[in-house]
Amino acid sequence: LFPRMPQHKSCEKRMRTSSGARLRNRADRSYFRGAEKQVLEAKTKSEASPLLVRAYTVLDKMSAKGLLHRNTAARHKAKLAAHLNALQS
Numbered sequence: 444l445f446p447r448m449p450q451h452k453s454c455e456k457r458m459r460t461s462s463g464a465r466l467r468n469r470a471d472r473s474y475f476r477g478a479e480k481q482v483l484e485a486k487t488k489s490e491a492s493p494l495l496v497r498a499y500t501v502l503d504k505m506s507a508k509g510l511l512h513r514n515t516a517a518r519h520k521a522k523l524a525a526h527l528n529a530l531q532s
Contacts, residue, residue, distance in 0.1 A: 471504075472505075475501045483526055488527060503516065
């Protein structure tokens with residue numbers, strides 16, 4: 444579908460700001476998915492531990508910004524921690 448032309452000045456600005464926010468949010472989500480994938484693909488605990496810390500940081504920042512609900516962030520953190528605990532030393 445084609446985007447509609449804004450009828451008001453404020454709508455015009457809102458289109459600009461929301462498109463910038465959308466790009467930022469996409470980049471943040473992509474960065475988190477990569478961090479999560481690295482933890483899940485790690486073979487040993489010593490390899491996964493620093494990656495887990497980075498993933499936690501990314502999740503906390505996303506949650507603080509409102510990009511993720513805090514319960515969603517907690518769920519992802521629990522999943523990653525469970526994976527780390529299941530790994531062999």
